[in-house]
Amino acid sequence: MAAQRTDTSVEVIPGSAQLQTEGTSSQKRKQKRVPWMSPTRFRWISQIAFMIVFIGIGCQFYFFVRYCESGGTTPYFSRPPGIEACLPIGAFMSLKYFLGMGKVDPIHPAGFIIFASILLTSFLFQRGFCSWICPVGTISEWAWRLGDWIKSKFNKTVRYWVEMFPVKLTCGLSMITTPIIALMILDVINFSSFKSLYVISHTLFYVMLSFIGIALIAPFVLPKKIWPARLEDSIARAWKYSIFAFFAVSILIKMPAQQLEVIFTRSPYMKVADVMMLNFFRNLSLLAIIVLSLLFLFSILNKNYWCRYFCPYGAIIGLLGWASVFRIVRDSKTCIDCGKCTKACPVLIEVDKKKIVYSQECWACYDCVEVCPVSGALDMKIVGIGKKVHYAVYAGLVVGLFVVFMNTARFTGVWYNNVSLDEYMYRISEVDDPKYKHKQGKFEIE
Numbered sequence: 001m002a003a004q005r006t007d008t009s010v011e012v013i014p015g016s017a018q019l020q021t022e023g024t025s026s027q028k029r030k031q032k033r034v035p036w037m038s039p040t041r042f043r044w045i046s047q048i049a050f051m052i053v054f055i056g057i058g059c060q061f062y063f064f065v066r067y068c069e070s071g072g073t074t075p076y077f078s079r080p081p082g083i084e085a086c087l088p089i090g091a092f093m094s095l096k097y098f099l100g101m102g103k104v105d106p107i108h109p110a111g112f113i114i115f116a117s118i119l120l121t122s123f124l125f126q127r128g129f130c131s132w133i134c135p136v137g138t139i140s141e142w143a144w145r146l147g148d149w150i151k152s153k154f155n156k157t158v159r160y161w162v163e164m165f166p167v168k169l170t171c172g173l174s175m176i177t178t179p180i181i182a183l184m185i186l187d188v189i190n191f192s193s194f195k196s197l198y199v200i201s202h203t204l205f206y207v208m209l210s211f212i213g214i215a216l217i218a219p220f221v222l223p224k225k226i227w228p229a230r231l232e233d234s235i236a237r238a239w240k241y242s243i244f245a246f247f248a249v250s251i252l253i254k255m256p257a258q259q260l261e262v263i264f265t266r267s268p269y270m271k272v273a274d275v276m277m278l279n280f281f282r283n284l285s286l287l288a289i290i291v292l293s294l295l296f297l298f299s300i301l302n303k304n305y306w307c308r309y310f311c312p313y314g315a316i317i318g319l320l321g322w323a324s325v326f327r328i329v330r331d332s333k334t335c336i337d338c339g340k341c342t343k344a345c346p347v348l349i350e351v352d353k354k355k356i357v358y359s360q361e362c363w364a365c366y367d368c369v370e371v372c373p374v375s376g377a378l379d380m381k382i383v384g385i386g387k388k389v390h391y392a393v394y395a396g397l398v399v400g401l402f403v404v405f406m407n408t409a410r411f412t413g414v415w416y417n418n419v420s421l422d423e424y425m426y427r428i429s430e431v432d433d434p435k436y437k438h439k440q441g442k443f444e445i446e
């Protein structure tokens, strides 16, 4: 590995069809040919295609619900099963049901199929789902690209604080929430503990409030020497893993599969969970508007904010992706240590310091490969056999498996639930009834 970073590195000129060479003390290195169709452009095509499908599904579902609400007087649209992808907790429950009972969730089978295909693609091809398919990942990426353009107008200090404010705040909040979630997972406390704490001991309650204050202020005032940015980032990311661990333990481990059988077949809430989710977005509370606006603003200011710090799907996908043999591999013999790969990486991996990128944050976007000026210095490879994987082949594998999996379910009939249109119509007409609510995961059974 070359020891020095050379800032005299070769500039990559988009559209250049010339093959050039760069002399070094030890050997000649080939500069890469950069064709018009780059990995980024190819990825954007995939993202836009899935975004269009996602928006189409959302609109179709809205008109289906309108049809049911109007008692059949508005134009009829069939219910798109793909909408079940928006029920992540339901997907965890379906997974447990499948593992425990060997059956597919009868109410949200498409949600289970989509979740299972995400897990499978991640296990085989690491986090490609996030950067090539996921509409939330797409919004997140376009938000930070807009943010990068806005921030380029600021000076260095303002840019630093604008970028770091969301991370510091998230780090402070994570120091409060992560231990609480951990204690809840271990059954030491539950939701009502906070009320009883105030009643039992005012002193303890105020000690806790003081800790909250310190946790929120510390990331902003502690010097970098004792509070490095990497530590801050790791603490902030712990939140995502604690949310995932909470659902994994309370659903995958603690919830009996037989109980899920009852919930799926006899819970009114489950039958209309997708409608409730739509109604949540149709009647956003002030708090929800504030939270969603902040998440979007922070996604503009900080790269992949939602995916990096909150998405529980991202947590499980990243963990499963560790098993994948598809890895970004750097050849230290040809690498000229220009650092362009690290600068381009949207998930802040120090690619130029790795031989093989084993980070669970790598979402296989190929941005680092695209900017690398030296042919063969950085590629996606199949570890073990060292075979280079072209981005189009990688996209074909990730998107192909995802689409094939879903269409197989569609053609075999597993994709569709057993709730009739008549049942949807009467349930949607009474959806405000208390039996369609649930409290802290407790469902009414009929």
Ligand code: SF4
Pocket: 328, 344, 345, 346, 347, 348, 349, 351, 357, 361, 362, 363, 364, 365, 366, 367, 368, 369
């Ligand atoms: S290491 Fe490369 S492929 Fe992985 S996220 Fe960073 S830029 Fe994308």
Ligand code: SF4
Pocket: 330, 331, 334, 335, 336, 337, 338, 339, 340, 341, 342, 351, 352, 371, 372, 373, 374, 377, 378
């Ligand atoms: S691997 Fe990274 S540091 Fe090495 S030449 Fe490519 S872009 Fe530069």
